[in-house]
Every structure is written in structure tokens, then in C-alpha cells.
Amino acid sequence: MSLSNFINEPILELRRREARDALQAGMAALEPRLPLRVPMLIGAERTEGDDLVSTDPGNPDRPVALAPLATPADAGRAVEVAAAYAPRWAATPASDRAQALVRAAGWMRDRRHELAALCVRECAKPWAEADGDVAEAIDFLEYYARGALALDRGATIIQVPGEKNTMRYAARGVCVVIAPWNFPVAIPTGMVSAALATGNTAVLKPAEQSPGCGAMVVEALRAGGVPADAIGLLPGEGDVGAALVADPRVQTIAFTGSAPVGLGILRAAAEAPEGQMHLKRVVAEMGGKNCVIVDSDADLDDAVPAIVRSAFVYAGQKCSAAARVLVHEAIADALVERVAGAVQTLQVGQADSFGTDLGPVIEREAQERVERYTRLAAEQGTIAARHAGALPERGWFCAPTVATGLPQGSPVLVEEIFGPVLAIESVRNVEEALDRVDGLPYALTGGLFSRNPITVERVAARTPVGNLYVNRHITGAMVGRQPFGGNRLSGTGTKAGGPDYLLQFVEPRVVTENTVRHGLVV
Amino acid sequence: MSSPGDAEVLKIGRRLASAFPSTSRHPMKAIDDRAMDFASQDAELRAALFRFVDVVPACRSLDDLARHLTGFLGEVDDKPMGLDMAMRMGNSRPGRATLGAAAATGVRHMAHRFIVGETPKDAERIMRSLWEDGVATSVDLLGEATVTADEADRYAVRCADALEALAAVYGGLPARPALEADSMGPIARANLSVKVSALTPLLRPDAPDLGKRDAAPRLRELLRRAKALDAHLHIDMESFDSLEAITELVLEVLSEDEFRDGPSAGLVLQAYLVDSPATCDEIVTWARQADRAHPLLVRLVKGAYWDHEVVEAAQHGWSAPVFEVKADCDRNFEALTLRLLDARPNVRPAIASHNLRSVAHAIAANRATGADARDVEFQVLRGLGDDLQHALASEGLRVRTYCPVGDLVAGMAYLVRRLLENTSQQGFLQMQAEGHALEELLAAP
Numbered sequence: 001m002s003l004s005n006f007i008n009e010p011i012l013e014l015r016r017r018e019a020r021d022a023l024q025a026g027m028a029a030l031e032p033r034l035p036l037r038v039p040m041l042i043g044a045e046r047t048e049g050d051d052l053v054s055t056d057p058g059n060p061d062r063p064v065a066l067a068p069l070a071t072p073a074d075a076g077r078a079v080e081v082a083a084a085y086a087p088r089w090a091a092t093p094a095s096d097r098a099q100a101l102v103r104a105a106g107w108m109r110d111r112r113h114e115l116a117a118l119c120v121r122e123c124a125k126p127w128a129e130a131d132g133d134v135a136e137a138i139d140f141l142e143y144y145a146r147g148a149l150a151l152d153r154g155a156t157i158i159q160v161p162g163e164k165n166t167m168r169y170a171a172r173g174v175c176v177v178i179a180p181w182n183f184p185v186a187i188p189t190g191m192v193s194a195a196l197a198t199g200n201t202a203v204l205k206p207a208e209q210s211p212g213c214g215a216m217v218v219e220a221l222r223a224g225g226v227p228a229d230a231i232g233l234l235p236g237e238g239d240v241g242a243a244l245v246a247d248p249r250v251q252t253i254a255f256t257g258s259a260p261v262g263l264g265i266l267r268a269a270a271e272a273p274e275g276q277m278h279l280k281r282v283v284a285e286m287g288g289k290n291c292v293i294v295d296s297d298a299d300l301d302d303a304v305p306a307i308v309r310s311a312f313v314y315a316g317q318k319c320s321a322a323a324r325v326l327v328h329e330a331i332a333d334a335l336v337e338r339v340a341g342a343v344q345t346l347q348v349g350q351a352d353s354f355g356t357d358l359g360p361v362i363e364r365e366a367q368e369r370v371e372r373y374t375r376l377a378a379e380q381g382t383i384a385a386r387h388a389g390a391l392p393e394r395g396w397f398c399a400p401t402v403a404t405g406l407p408q409g410s411p412v413l414v415e416e417i418f419g420p421v422l423a424i425e426s427v428r429n430v431e432e433a434l435d436r437v438d439g440l441p442y443a444l445t446g447g448l449f450s451r452n453p454i455t456v457e458r459v460a461a462r463t464p465v466g467n468l469y470v471n472r473h474i475t476g477a478m479v480g481r482q483p484f485g486g487n488r489l490s491g492t493g494t495k496a497g498g499p500d501y502l503l504q505f506v507e508p509r510v511v512t513e514n515t516v517r518h519g520l521v522v
Numbered sequence: 523m524s525s526p527g528d529a530e531v532l533k534i535g536r537r538l539a540s541a542f543p544s545t546s547r548h549p550m551k552a553i554d555d556r557a558m559d560f561a562s563q564d565a566e567l568r569a570a571l572f573r574f575v576d577v578v579p580a581c582r583s584l585d586d587l588a589r590h591l592t593g594f595l596g597e598v599d600d601k602p603m604g605l606d607m608a609m610r611m612g613n614s615r616p617g618r619a620t621l622g623a624a625a626a627t628g629v630r631h632m633a634h635r636f637i638v639g640e641t642p643k644d645a646e647r648i649m650r651s652l653w654e655d656g657v658a659t660s661v662d663l664l665g666e667a668t669v670t671a672d673e674a675d676r677y678a679v680r681c682a683d684a685l686e687a688l689a690a691v692y693g694g695l696p697a698r699p700a701l702e703a704d705s706m707g708p709i710a711r712a713n714l715s716v717k718v719s720a721l722t723p724l725l726r727p728d729a730p731d732l733g734k735r736d737a738a739p740r741l742r743e744l745l746r747r748a749k750a751l752d753a754h755l756h757i758d759m760e761s762f763d764s765l766e767a768i769t770e771l772v773l774e775v776l777s778e779d780e781f782r783d784g785p786s787a788g789l790v791l792q793a794y795l796v797d798s799p800a801t802c803d804e805i806v807t808w809a810r811q812a813d814r815a816h817p818l819l820v821r822l823v824k825g826a827y828w829d830h831e832v833v834e835a836a837q838h839g840w841s842a843p844v845f846e847v848k849a850d851c852d853r854n855f856e857a858l859t860l861r862l863l864d865a866r867p868n869v870r871p872a873i874a875s876h877n878l879r880s881v882a883h884a885i886a887a888n889r890a891t892g893a894d895a896r897d898v899e900f901q902v903l904r905g906l907g908d909d910l911q912h913a914l915a916s917e918g919l920r921v922r923t924y925c926p927v928g929d930l931v932a933g934m935a936y937l938v939r940r941l942l943e944n945t946s947q948q949g950f951l952q953m954q955a956e957g958h959a960l961e962e963l964l965a966a967p
Binding site for chain 1: 573576577580581582586589590593594596597666667669670671672673723724726727728729731732762763766838839840935
């Protein structure tokens with residue numbers, strides 16, 4: 001079987017009225033079906049319930065999805081089903097598995113407007129972001145389907161007369177996927193489809209904030225032809241995740257989320273209880289404290305909008321979002337003034353309104369966290385800008401904020417806030433900026449604004465980040481174009497949407513056969 | 523209206539070409555042309571020079587300037603003689619000071635060719651001399667991008683001040699009947715072109731209403747000022763992202779009662795857009811029912827954002843909103859020319875092209891309608907269309923030169939786009955410079 005070359009699913013051309021109308025029609029079609037009844041899916045078993053409720057962050061009284069709350073015992077049953085089916089799924093031809101993923105992509109494509117609408121409602125993603133989320137999910141399915149086919153052909157290794165060497169990649173077994181809410185369709189789709197494409201069975205625990213979107217991922221895959229026993233769905237909370245991670249039948253854990261949870265998973269996964277005959281592998285994508293360096297030769301006409309977009313769109317709730325700007329002292333005042341002015345032009349409002357830059361943050365705790373850091377920034381430094389417009393009364397809204405003059409070591413400069421707070425620091429030169437970046441435990445994304453090719457090369461060589469963006473915004477990695485993932489405490493160094501991601505989900509096996517018999521090569 | 527015959531177009535084109543001034547009268551221009559020619563030979567070198575021109579405003583010292591120049595030239599594999607020497611000069615501080623000074627002078631000299639002055643007042647001498655040569659102007663204020671409300675306000679104030687200054691400059695000039703009236707009525711002397719993207723920081727492709735709402739009060743204020751000063755206010759078109767917002771904003775605000783009896787105003791139709799015939803219909807339909815004292819001036823251009831549109835569409839997997847074959851765009855330009863000529867007297871057509879064929883076609887088409895030669899305006903860009911401007915004026919046709927005004931250094935972004943346009947392989951001026959035969963250049967697209 002061969003598939004056409006991968007191309008990214010085009011995002012909607014929202015500058016055209018028809019595209020905007022189509023999204024609004026998607027919302028109109030979704031609304032009457034809310035709240036969605038989201039099941040727990042273990043093989044053919046389907047359990048409904050309403051102990052887990054996701055709500056619209058812009059209107060917390062409005063439920064979006066109702067799901068049962070899976071228990072640790074459910075986790076054990078789901079792993080059992082997945083483990084029992086794993087040999088059969090691994091034995092299914094790679095091309096059949098790839099076809100199922102491609103069909104799942106088609107299923108999503110057919111429903112992309114409604115799926116985007118669900119992201120808007122359940123996670124308060126502004127329209128363009130929600131559309132991008134769905135397009136990225138489609139990309140992961142198509143990209144990993146192709147990648148798995150290539151992997152199935154094995155690796156090319158050295159051959160000599162009288163010896164036949166083959167290297168192939170086998171599925172590892174059960175893969176547990178613990179997904180975040182901030183890319184509620186794309187990220188679970190990516191992790192689950194990588195596991196499935198390479199012949200592993202999977203159990204998905206979506207974030208408790210976004211069970212509705214998570215359910216769509218499993219629905220798409222099953223509709224595409226992935227057998228029920230190969231993919232389970234456990235709407236639930238931390239205890240279910242912990243039970244999945246601890247289960248000795250689990251081979252691989254794919255996690256995207258915060259660093260503390262990720263480190264806990266890595267620790268737990270290192271345990272090999274009596275009877276477990278393998279090492280668990282953890283693929284972890286964790287937080288960031290992403291810095292944008294602005295040299296004195298930067299074009300502020302470009303840098304200011306790109307920084308504002310990187311820091312504040314989707315209320316800063318992307319792991320790639322900009323948290324710090326390190327600007328050359330020669331242009332620091334001009335940059336702060338213009339960023340501060342641009343922050344006042346941001347549209348803070350309900351996510352379903354075109355033009356909204358920031359909807360609410362995901363939940364009350366997030367709002368409180370952002371407010372805590374904002375207070376700290378005011379105590380330790382100066383608030384250079386705080387969006388002055390009225391915030392909607394209901395919903396977890398936060399005013400986008402810019403802080404300056406913070407002391408090095410301030411938690412505002414070191415800890416991941418995951419909200420619309422940006423710190424701007426003046427530096428003497430790019431070297432000093434690089435030193436500060438180097439002092440951070442995180443190394444996910446970074447940005448550089450400079451028009452000197454020598455500076456660009458110097459920063460690229462020295463910065464530890466997984467994704468460096470030069471003279472553009474630092475969010476919005478595209479599958480196949482910007483393989484995405486961080487280093488240091490930002491993750492295990494794997495690159496989602498990149499050419500070597502699938503290697504995390506397989507084990508390599510080499511067979512060397514002696515083909516000499518009685519001195520003859522046979 | 524049907525297209526005029528090619529023989530007629532050829533005849534007019536030949537006549538215009540013979541009225542082009544010879545370069546012997548402009549020795550400095552010949553040097554510029556050679557530099558441009560030199561840069562357009564080699565894509566890497568061209569990229570290096572454009573990137574340099576682009577960064578000049580941000581360089582803090584001659585040393586910094588020289589470091590950038592050598593940085594860019596370092597990326598050119600095949601360095602022509604002379605550039606190697608520049609690279610060697612970049613190795614020492616005194617060498618960099620010399621190199622930086624030379625480069626800064628060169629860029630300023632180039633900028634002077636395109637930018638008529640730092641303020642409209644500074645440009646008075648040039649505007650006066652153009653007027654004496656039978657050439658009107660439309661002034662465009664260069665400046666940084668608008669990302670804050672303050673910047674939008676400051677731009678609006680600069681525009682209002684410019685209207686005052688232009689009215690003062692033009693108020694003192696002698697009568698030039700060919701430039702001051704056509705059969706549809708009087709034509710304002712003072713003419714300012716403004717950009718909606720500078721009048722609001724809120725132009726969002728997916729939310730045109732946001733930018734419209736925010737820009738409208740500033741635009742109204744400028745229209746009031748223009749009306750009081752009897753000046754023309756022209757609203758430029760920009761990238762496709764803002765097309766819907768700008769078109770709707772202009773037509774909606776001009777529909778307001780307050781502006782029924784003035785000022786004269788206009789907008790731009792970009793012929794490179796695949797959808798431009800529909801936009802043309804929309805504009806013409808609006809103009810027919812607008813019931814305004816002044817006809818709507820529609821400046822027909824090819825469009826200056828072609829590369830941007832093509833790249834952006836490719837990056838997103840969209841089909842490009844622009845014609846990707848130059849001949850398609852040229853044909854569309856001619857078709858739109860005919861439609862706009864037909865839309866008189868509700869529309870005042872202005873043909874803004876440096877393509878001799880497009881211009882000759884419009885002249886021929888206008889003649890074919892039996893209309894007065896003044897009933898179509900021609901527009902050119904300062905620094906690029908100077909020869910054509912001269913030829914059109916000497917033919918007694920109404921020609922208006924689009925004159926950027928602003929800080930020479932900060933105007934670099936504008937300069938870069940103009941340079942790119944001039945050195946693109948298919949550009950008319952480039953083909954002309956390469957010595958393509960006149961018949962070839964005047965052939966139907």
C-alpha cells in the first residue's frame with residue numbers, strides 16, 4: 001500500500017466570510033446536542049454517567065460534556081483488554097492500521113467545524129485556535145500513518161556475504177496516553193495515533209477538563225476501523241492516570257502536561273514490580289518558560305505583534321507560549337511601550353466571537369494562579385501594562401499583563417505560569433540574554449528577533465531549546481514542518497510530528513542469519 | 523465596451539515611448555539603474571542587498587551597519603569583484619567605519635529617489651515643480667506599523683496635518699486646467715492617500731468588523747478635514763487579509779449623509795486579485811446608487827503584495843488569491859479598465875500602472891468611447907514611473923504621481939517593496955530595462 005505524500009491539512013481561510021460562516025454553522029449544529037454524553041469505553045463495553053462534568057470556561061454554569069468517572073479498577077480492566085488484544089493488533093498488517101488512521105482523519109475532516117466548535121465550548125479556544133487544533137489532529141493521523149508504513153519496512157543496515165541482517169521494529173504492547181486539555185483534540189490524537197500506527201494498543205485518559213474532545217478522538221479512530229479492544233477511553237482524574245502508569249502490563253506511557261506530573265510519572269514508571277518483565281518507556285512533553293530574545297537590530301513592527309501573539313493568544317495556555325522577553329537595552333523602552341500599547345488592543349472575551357484573542361483560562365484554579373503571579377509581579381517589579389478593558393463577569397477571565405523590572409530569580413521569571421503574563425527584561429546584549437536562557441531548567445521553545453545572520457547562527461548554536469523561532473511568533477508548530485518538543489525538564493527530547501517520533505513506540509529487533517552452509521552461500 | 527484594436531494600442535504606446543526622456547539628461551538615474559540591474563542579476567546578491575536596506579533603520583552606528591552588510595554578503599556564494607573588498611574592510615574597525623559610511627550614503631541616495639521629503643512641507647519644492655510640469659500628486663505618509671491606539675491616533679494627526687500642509691502648498695500654485703477638472707466636474711488639487719492599517723491596530727483578517735469599527739472615527743475625522751480644505755482623500759488597499767474590512771469601511775462611511783456633498787474620495791481596485799471583477803461590480807454598483815456630489819475615484823492597480831499573497835497562501839495550503847500568471851493579471855487589468863471607463867460618471871477611473879501596454883490600452887479605450895482625454899487619470903509612483911509620468915504629461919494627459927513622504931530611514935520598508943517590484947523578473951520596468959523590443963512589450967497579454 002502506498003499513500004500520497006503528506007501535506008498539512010489547510011487551516012480554514014478565516015479571512016473569507018464563507019469559512020467563518022461554516023464554523024458558526026458548526027456551532028449551531030453542536031449547541032443543541034450539549035451537554036454531550038461521553039462514555040467510558042473498555043473494549044465493547046460502554047458506560048455512561050455524569051460524575052465527571054466539563055463546563056464552558058466562559059460560562060461555568062453551562063455543562064459541555066457529562067461522563068462517568070473512571071476508577072482505578074476501571075483502569076485495570078481497560079489495560080487488561082488492551083493487553084489481551086495487543087498481539088492481534090501488532091499482527092495486523094501495518095497497511096491496515098495506516099488505513100484505519102487515514103479513515104479516522106477523514107472522519108474528522110468531515111466534522112471539522114463541529115469539532116472546532118467543541119474545542120471552543122469545552123476549552124474556550126478562540127475560533128482560529130480551535131480550527132488549528134482539529135487540523136493538527138488530522139495531520140497527526142495522516143503523518144503517523146505514513147511514518148509507520150516506512151518504519152514497517154525496517155532499517156537499512158550493512159550486509160556482507162554469507163550473512164543476512166535485518167532490522168525491524170516491533171510494537172511494544174499497551175500504551176497509556178495521558179493527555180492535556182490545551183490541545184484537547186490534537187495532542188491526544190497525536191499520542192494515540194502514534195501508538196496505534198506502530199501496532200500498540202492504547203488506553204486514553206483525556207484531561208478531566210476536556211472529556212468531550214477526548215471522546216471525539218476515540219470515536220474517530222473507532223469509526224475509522226480501529227477495533228474497540230485496541231483503543232479504550234477512560235474519562236477520569238489523577239487517580240486513574242496513576243493507576244494506569246503503575247500497571248505492570250503497561251509498556252509505554254505517553255504524557256503531555258506539567259513538569260511536576262511528568263516527573264511523578266517518570267519516577268513511578270521506573271518501578272518494576274515483581275512479575276513485570278520490561279522497562280516502561282515514558283514519552284513526556286512537559287512545560288516551558290519560553291524566552292524571546294530581541295536584539296537591537298530587530299524590526300519592532302514585526303517583533304511587537306509576534307511577541308503579543310506568542311504570549312497572549314489563547315491566554316498564554318500553550319506550552320510553547322512566550323513568557324519572557326529579553327530585549328537589548330538600546331530598544332527596551334520602545335519595545336515595552338509598544339507591547340504595553342498593543343496589550344490594550346487585545347480582545348478579551350468569549351471564545352466563540354471572531355476576533356477574540358483571549359478567552360477565559362481553563363478553570364478557577366488557573367485564574368487564581370494567574371492572579372497570584374500577577375500580584376507577585378506587582379510586588380517584585382512593575383506592571384507595565386494590564387489590559388484595561390472590562391472583563392466578562394462570568395467565566396475564568398484574566399487580564400493580560402506585562403511586568404518589567406523583576407529581579408532575577410523571581411518565581412515570575414522561573415516558574416511556568418501558563419497564563420497571560422509576560423515579563424520583559426532589558427539585557428546588555430544577546431550574550432547576556434543567552435546566559436539567562438541557559439539558566440532555566442526548561443528548554444522548550446525560544447524566539448529570536450535579529451536581522452544579522454551571524455547573530456542568528458550564534459543563538460541557534462547556543463540555545464538549548466527544542467524549537468527556536470527566528471523573526472516570527474513562537475507558537476503554532478506544524479506537523480512535519482516544525483517537529484515539536486523540548487529538552488531539559490521540558491521533556492524527554494522527543495519530537496511530536498517529526499520523523500523519529502514513532503521510534504519511541506517500538507522496539508528494534510535485529511536478526512542475523514548465517515547463510516553459509518558447507519562453505520557455500522545459500 | 524469592447525477592447526480597442528491592438529494597432530491603436532501599439533501606435534499610442536510607441537508615441538508615449540518616444541516621449542520618454544533620455545537617460546543622458548539624468549546621469550544619476552543611469553547609475554541607479556545600473557545598480558538595480560546589477561542587483562537583479564543574482565538572486566543571492568539581491569537578497570543580501572534587500573536585507574541590508576531593510577535593516578539600515580535599526581543600525582545604531584556605522585560599525586553596526588558594516589557588520590550587517592558583511593553578514594549579508596557573507597551569505598552570497600559568488601561574490602562579484604568589489605564585494606570581496608567590502609568583506610575585507612569589514613574585518614577592522616576603521617574599515618567598517620568607512621564601509622558603513624559609504625553604505626549609509628548609498629542607501630540615503632536611493633531613498634531620495636523614492637521619498638520626496640520628510641514632511642509635506644519639505645516636499646513643497648518637488649510638488650511645485652511637478653505641478654509646473656503638469657503633474658499632480660497624491661501624498662502617502664510613511665511610518666512604522668500601527669500596533670497601538672496611540673500610534674493610530676498619531677498617524678491620524680499626521681494625516682490631518684498633511685492635508686493642511688498640502689492645501690497650503692497647492693493653494694498658492696497657478697491654474698493648471700488639465701489637472702483641475704474633467705467633464706465630471708472639478709478635481710481637488712490637494713490629494714492624500716491613507717492606509718487603514720495605520721488608522722487602527724485592530725485590522726484582523728477573521729474579524730473585519732473590529733477594524734472597521736475602530737478605524738471609522740479616525741477616517742471620518744480625516745474626511746471632515748478634507749472636505750473643509752477641499753482636498754481629496756484616497757484610501758489605499760493593502761494585503762488581501764484586510765480587503766473586506768477596507769472596502770466595507772470606505773463604502774459604508776462614504777454612504778453617511780455627512781459626506782454626501784464631499785469630500786472627493788476614492789479607493790483602490792487590485793487587478794491581481796482573482797476576485798477583483800466581483801469587487802469591481804460591488805464598487806460600481808455602490809457608486810451608481812451613492813448619490814454623492816463627487817464621483818468615486820477608483821485607482822486601478824496591479825497590486826503590490828503579490829509575493830506576500832503567494833507565500834502566505836502556500837504556507838497555509840490555500841489557493842492564492844492572486845493570479846499566478848502575469849498575463850492573466852494583465853488581461854484582467856484591461857478588462858477592469860473597460861468596466862471602470864463604462865462606470866463614468868459615477869466613477870472616476872485612475873489607471874495606475876507602469877506597464878506601457880496597460881497605459882496605452884487605457885488611452886485607446888478612452889478614445890474609443892469618444893470621451894474627453896481628461897476623463898481618465900493616470901497614476902505613477904515617484905522614482906519608478908518618472909519617465910512615464912513625463913511622457914503622459916507631455917501628451918497633455920492628467921497624471922498624478924504617488925509621492926511617499928516621511929523619514930528617509932524609517933521609509934526603508936516601503937523602499938524595499940518598491941525595489942523588489944522593480945527587479946522582479948516579469949516586471950514591466952525590468953523587461954524594459956533588459957531591452958525587450960517595444961512591440962513585444964506592447965503586445966496584448
